[in-house]
Amino acid sequence: MRAVSQNREAAELMGLDVPRLFALAFGISAAMAALAGIFLGGVRFMTPTMGSDPLMKALIVVIFGGIARFTSPIYAAFIIGLVESFSNYFVGLYWTPAVLFAMMIVVLFMKPSGLFGHHQRTL
Structure with a gap:
């Protein structure tokens, strides 16, 4: 495979x-x-919508970490988990998804290949 x-x-x-x-x-x-x-x-x-929350978190992890290496989403999941825990404590439960989406948007604007991804050069 x-x-x-x-x-x-x-x-x-x-x-x-x-x-x-x-x-x-x-x-x-x-x-x-x-x-x-x-x-x-x-x-x-x-x-019917019971998998939407884990699916959104998985999407955020993949966008945040990139898919350049096998370990990139693992590190990103660890960082996202820490950010989610801290934002639950400091900001509140209902604002945590907004914090995660804002972080995802910032990563997409700053580094579209993810924080641990490599920029591919085009010819």
Whole structure:
């Protein structure tokens, strides 16, 4: 799967079945999402919008950290968690999403590739 994600043509030339690997990756991710839904459904009340809050936080983490390296979103999640905790304490529960979105907008304006991302040069 990693070879296909890095260079699809080279993986095809090496004899890997790329459509089968795409289907396998989709199946694994769907199974993991279903398992998470089963576990979460036993703890919380099920609604159509129940995943929007973690999805927004994941989007903020990816934008904040960038996707240049594997560890960039991990560091960004740690920083976002600290900022969220401090803003919950000092600003309040209802203003915390506004603080996170403001931080995301500042990062997008200052460094669009994320704080830990690298700027790609164009020719």
